[in-house]
Amino acid sequence: MKKSYQVGLIASPELAENLANKIVGKLPTYLTHHISDQVKWQVEYDVDPMTGAAETIEELFIKAGNLKKAYEWDYIVCLTDLPIFHEKYALASDVNKDKDVILISLPAFGWGSLVNKVNRTIIYTLNDLENQQGHLKMNPKSNLIWREFPISPVKRINVTLKETNNNHIRYLIYPKYNGLFRLLLGMTYANNPLRMMSSLTGVVAIAFTTGGFGLVFTTMWKLSHLFSNWRLSAITAAAIIGMSAWVIIAHELWEPIKTSTHKRISRLYNLTTLSTLLIAVSVYYIVVFILFLMTSSILIPPGLLGDTLELSSAATIINYVKIAWFAASLSTITGAIGVGLESESVVRESTYGYRQRNRYKQVLKDEAKKDKQDS
Amino acid sequence: MKKKIGLIPSPDLPAKIINQIADQLKISFEKQISSQIDWDIEVKVGIFVGAAEYVNETMKKVIELKETYGWDYAISITDLPSFSERKAVIADVSTTNHVGIISLPSFGAFPLKKRISKAITLITELLYKHNEATVEKEVMTQINRRFSLSKVMQVDPEEDAETDIRFVLNSKIIGWLRILSGMVFANRPWRAIGTFKKMLTLAFATGIYISIFSTPWQLSVSYTPSRFISLMMLSMIGMVIWIIFAHHLWEKPTSKSQSQYRRLYNVTTVITLFVITLINYFLLFILFLLSISLFVPEGIFDAVTNEGADESIEDYLRLAWLTASLSLLVGAVGATVEKEEKIREVTYSYRQKNRYYEIEKQDESDEDAETSYDGVQQTHKEQDES
Numbered sequence: 001m002k003k004s005y006q007v008g009l010i011a012s013p014e015l016a017e018n019l020a021n022k023i024v025g026k027l028p029t030y031l032t033h034h035i036s037d038q039v040k041w042q043v044e045y046d047v048d049p050m051t052g053a054a055e056t057i058e059e060l061f062i063k064a065g066n067l068k069k070a071y072e073w074d075y076i077v078c079l080t081d082l083p084i085f086h087e088k089y090a091l092a093s094d095v096n097k098d099k100d101v102i103l104i105s106l107p108a109f110g111w112g113s114l115v116n117k118v119n120r121t122i123i124y125t126l127n128d129l130e131n132q133q134g135h136l137k138m139n140p141k142s143n144l145i146w147r148e149f150p151i152s153p154v155k156r157i158n159v160t161l162k163e164t165n166n167n168h169i170r171y172l173i174y175p176k177y178n179g180l181f182r183l184l185l186g187m188t189y190a191n192n193p194l195r196m197m198s199s200l201t202g203v204v205a206i207a208f209t210t211g212g213f214g215l216v217f218t219t220m221w222k223l224s225h226l227f228s229n230w231r232l233s234a235i236t237a238a239a240i241i242g243m244s245a246w247v248i249i250a251h252e253l254w255e256p257i258k259t260s261t262h263k264r265i266s267r268l269y270n271l272t273t274l275s276t277l278l279i280a281v282s283v284y285y286i287v288v289f290i291l292f293l294m295t296s297s298i299l300i301p302p303g304l305l306g307d308t309l310e311l312s313s314a315a316t317i318i319n320y321v322k323i324a325w326f327a328a329s330l331s332t333i334t335g336a337i338g339v340g341l342e343s344e345s346v347v348r349e350s351t352y353g354y355r356q357r358n359r360y361k362q363v364l365k366d367e368a369k370k371d372k373q374d375s
Numbered sequence: 376m377k378k379k380i381g382l383i384p385s386p387d388l389p390a391k392i393i394n395q396i397a398d399q400l401k402i403s404f405e406k407q408i409s410s411q412i413d414w415d416i417e418v419k420v421g422i423f424v425g426a427a428e429y430v431n432e433t434m435k436k437v438i439e440l441k442e443t444y445g446w447d448y449a450i451s452i453t454d455l456p457s458f459s460e461r462k463a464v465i466a467d468v469s470t471t472n473h474v475g476i477i478s479l480p481s482f483g484a485f486p487l488k489k490r491i492s493k494a495i496t497l498i499t500e501l502l503y504k505h506n507e508a509t510v511e512k513e514v515m516t517q518i519n520r521r522f523s524l525s526k527v528m529q530v531d532p533e534e535d536a537e538t539d540i541r542f543v544l545n546s547k548i549i550g551w552l553r554i555l556s557g558m559v560f561a562n563r564p565w566r567a568i569g570t571f572k573k574m575l576t577l578a579f580a581t582g583i584y585i586s587i588f589s590t591p592w593q594l595s596v597s598y599t600p601s602r603f604i605s606l607m608m609l610s611m612i613g614m615v616i617w618i619i620f621a622h623h624l625w626e627k628p629t630s631k632s633q634s635q636y637r638r639l640y641n642v643t644t645v646i647t648l649f650v651i652t653l654i655n656y657f658l659l660f661i662l663f664l665l666s667i668s669l670f671v672p673e674g675i676f677d678a679v680t681n682e683g684a685d686e687s688i689e690d691y692l693r694l695a696w697l698t699a700s701l702s703l704l705v706g707a708v709g710a711t712v713e714k715e716e717k718i719r720e721v722t723y724s725y726r727q728k729n730r731y732y733e734i735e736k737q738d739e740s741d742e743d744a745e746t747s748y749d750g751v752q753q754t755h756k757e758q759d760e761s
Contacts, residue, residue: 201620202621205617205620205621205708205709206709208708208709209704209705209706209708209709212701212704212705212708213581213585213705215705216585216588216590216591216594216701216705217588217590218590294609295609295704298602298605298606298609299594299606299701300594301594301597301598301599301602303597304593304594304597
């Protein structure tokens with residue numbers, strides 16, 4: 001029996017890379033604790049753009065198999081930030097029983113910190129793999145993976161892929177819509193909307209100036225007083241959606257679906273871009289609103305505001321909130337839309353399609369380099 | 376007998392001051408130290424980075440320069456702040472090597488030429504007569520006469536350095552305030568005002584436009600003084616934050632700088648920008664006062680605001696004050712200056728970086744020069760005062 005086992009982590013750049021960085025230190029202890037303390041576990045990791053660029057999983061498996069041989073690893077765990085489907089169901093993890101390759105698709109884990117979730121999934125799937133092959137004496141089977149999918153348990157199925165004739169265990173999320181929703185959340189999280197927000201700071205200044213100008217005049221005060229909450233909400237929605245739409249159009253963030261080979265994936269990318277933008281713009285909107293609330297409460301004396309609105313007494317905080325609310329929407333529509341964002345690259349890097357293409361280019365470049373060296 | 380003295384000011388403000396006082400120094404030396412000697416004073420502008428963080432290295436460079444030029448004594452006058460155990464350092468002196476470093480910011484805002492020339496003279500005296508037992512005490516009493524707000528102390532530096540005498544300000548708070556105001560002064564905020572032309576015109580146009588509507592009139596009449604001041608503060612703070620953000624003037628933590636100095640640089644930048652904004656604000660206020668008295672007829676103003684006709688000057692002052700705040704807030708925020716270089720030059724971090732590049736360039740030709748020096752925190756032991 002072998003005394004030590006090598007586990008290799010292969011991560012796609014950025015999100016998965018950071019994650020691998022965090023778990024690589026903890027994993028050996030977990031493995032000793034949960035799977036077997038009879039052997040020594042060694043964990044290494046490497047970053048490979050291929051893991052985040054592959055068009056199909058089959059490509060990934062071939063690549064992973066090569067890496068496994070090159071590094072002389074016993075097991076290989078691929079962490080990818082790409083969404084993967086198995087017959088319309090979102091796939092959380094795929095275990096290749098014949099090649100000892102585990103694939104984990106991070107978006108399937110939804111929103112939030114991934115460290116513990118992924119740690120447990122790795123242990124669970126590795127345990128599963130070991131159970132099948134009978135290399136090691138197992139600790140009692142735990143149900144770690146179920147804990148990660150509280151709303152709907154994952155389903156474990158066995159498949160044999162026709163192309164390679166390999167046996168796989170796949171963990172799928174049921175029902176379909178739950179899986180789709182999870183993927184959307186996970187991918188939006190991977191896009192990092194707050195980072196995109198940082199490129200909107202220049203827009204905040206322009207919007208503030210425009211709205212601040214409006215605050216000086218009574219028309220704005222009166223309109224915001226007359227408007228019902230419904231109308232104000234509708235204007236807010238129009239402002240946020242308009243702004244998101246403008247960013248998408250101006251920076252060409254929409255993937256054309258008609259020409260795409262994987263229509264479902266392209267559609268999912270677009271949906272993710274939209275939800276990322278909606279979150280970023282909403283945060284921007286809240287910032288602008290707070291700025292206006294501060295400015296209006298200093299700029300407009302309550303007495304004068306009460307007189308202008310023909311209230312029986314001085315104006316209350318509600319009047320100021322409504323003014324700031326209206327000003328935030330109006331300034332977004334009239335001031336912010338059309339303003340160039342700080343850095344084009346930050347915006348584009350916050351979308352799946354763009355990162356994908358970039359990585360693919362990187363892979364091609366690397367291969368070309370290799371070919372040159374070989375010949 | 377002839378003695379050669381080299382003065383090495385850093386570029387910008389110190390160089391300007393030293394060039395102006397170099398001639399008087401000779402007379403001062405003759406009077407204070409010795410009239411038997413023919414004092415020969417030479418001025419060479421030198422670029423040193425961070426006298427504070429790299430005091431040891433600066434000292435070495437000064438010694439090097441002294442030898443190259445064949446000077447008997449060398450004194451460097453830098454615009455960089457220097458702290459030792461949180462106390463402001465006025466000067467570092469190495470009597471064995473015959474060199475001294477004066478940190479100009481510790482002289483406070485509006486450093487008087489007389490005071491600087493006195494400091495240089497006294498340090499030269501210390502270097503010249505360092506064998507005489509009484510000289511240190513004598514110099515101390517003379518220095519203390521010049522720094523009236525806080526006592527100057529002489530301390531022994533503890534870190535491994537060439538310096539053997541260090542003068543610090545005894546009060547930490549006064550020392551800090553002095554250095555801060557001295558640094559803001561060294562930034563020469565008035566030089567950057569010209570770069571705000573675009574922002575000023577934008578603010579002016581916006582303000583004039585605002586001031587012809589009746590709502591601002593009503594606002595100005597109903598404001599209490601505290602509201603006027605809050606609005607002014609809001610507009611100035613907004614402006615400063617915007618300039619810092621738009622031109623990336625905030626120094627972020629790097630491995631190269633000690634956090635103490637980085638914080639000081641950032642505080643200095645904020646204060647400098649406040650000074651600039653305040654000057655701009657005042658200019659706008661004057662401009663609005665003039666134009667409003669032309670644009671806004673008294674009769675209509677009184678009719679719209681239901682004010683008595685007797686306080687027209689106060690009304691105009693109020694309206695100009697309001698308009699100045701508003702114009703800055705809604706006109707200038709969002710605009711950028713044309714020459715980013717100019718605005719960056721009034722910050723320490725930027726000038727520092729520039730000088731650092733200069734040094735790197737020089738060092739590249741100098742093969743055996745060491746560029747990897749991390750900077751040592753300065754410490755000292757305080758003597759019993761007697």
